[in-house]
Amino acid sequence: MPEGHTIHRIAKDHTKLLAARTVRVTSPQGRFATDAALVDGRVLERIEAVGKHLFYFYDNGLVGHVHLGLFGKFRVTPGPDQAPVVGQVRMRMASEAGTVDLAGPTDCSIGTADERDAIVARLGPDPLRRDAQPEVAIDRMAKSAQPIGQLLLDQRVLAGVGNVYRAEALFVQHINPRRAGKDCTRAELTGLWDTVAAMLRQGVKDNRIITIDRSEFPIPKGPARRGDTTYVYHRDVCLRCSSPVQTVELGGRACYYCPTCQPR
Numbered sequence: 264m265p266e267g268h269t270i271h272r273i274a275k276d277h278t279k280l281l282a283a284r285t286v287r288v289t290s291p292q293g294r295f296a297t298d299a300a301l302v303d304g305r306v307l308e309r310i311e312a313v314g315k316h317l318f319y320f321y322d323n324g325l326v327g328h329v330h331l332g333l334f335g336k337f338r339v340t341p342g343p344d345q346a347p348v349v350g351q352v353r354m355r356m357a358s359e360a361g362t363v364d365l366a367g368p369t370d371c372s373i374g375t376a377d378e379r380d381a382i383v384a385r386l387g388p389d390p391l392r393r394d395a396q397p398e399v400a401i402d403r404m405a406k407s408a409q410p411i412g413q414l415l416l417d418q419r420v421l422a423g424v425g426n427v428y429r430a431e432a433l434f435v436q437h438i439n440p441r442r443a444g445k446d447c448t449r450a451e452l453t454g455l456w457d458t459v460a461a462m463l464r465q466g467v468k469d470n471r472i473i474t475i476d477r478s479e480f481p482i483p484k485g486p487a488r489r490g491d492t493t494y495v496y497h498r499d500v501c502l503r504c505s506s507p508v509q510t511v512e513l514g515g516r517a518c519y520y521c522p523t524c525q526p527r
């Protein structure tokens with residue numbers, strides 16, 4: 264599943280092609296046709312990313328909502344001519360500047376601004392947003408008896424973190440993923456928030472996940488492979504101390520950690 268940096272990057276890319284323009288909204292595959300008709304031919308005013316959710320605000324007050332889930336994908340084709348339809352396209356948004364096709368999302372719907380607010384109200388703060396309130400996420404973690412590795416993936420605690428950033432942020436802060444949120448100090452939780460925020464921001468810049476300190480560990484040349492640009496995620500041994508990396512199932516996914524660098 265894409266992490267928050269990918270969603271914010273998508274919002275930026277789509278803004279260039281679609282925002283402040285008249286947009287043809289269609290559903291080549293048909294499943295989204297009724298909703299598409301509600302906004303087809305309107306001006307798309309702006310696009311917003313919150314955690315793993317995307318919102319498209321149209322000038323008639325309606326708001327498109329997209330959650331990619333595990334299998335959703337956008338295909339972007341710049342240029343004034345509409346791109347040929349490839350595969351199952353649930354939603355197509357086309358302007359004079361380009362075509363954006365969406366396939367396989369968990370959610371793609373048109374709703375009201377109130378419905379958008381209700382979705383956002385269920386989410387914790389998104390570290391990539393300027394209006395994020397870190398204290399809200401830190402308080403939720405500090406009060407919880409759940410393992411910190413599970414809390415970081417919980418979108419109600421903070422929004423946008425996925426499996427890679429949770430493992431890497433815990434590694435950088437030397438925190439074992441099994442430790443309960445309430446057993447972490449305020450300084451540790453603040454450090455976790457800051458680390459996650461910095462990693463996500465770097466991810467938007469790089470358009471890929473690189474969590475290692477580049478001055479300490481050079482990025483290998485050649486095609487990117489999983490584990491090349493992380494300390495523990497998807498690695499056999501810890502990049503820092505070479506201990507065998509272990510995993511623990513938390514929040515439904517395997518959380519990678521180093522038992523030596525993150526003893527407790």
Ligand SMILES: [Zn+2]
Pocket residue numbers: 501502503504505506521522523524525
């Ligand atoms: Zn280690």
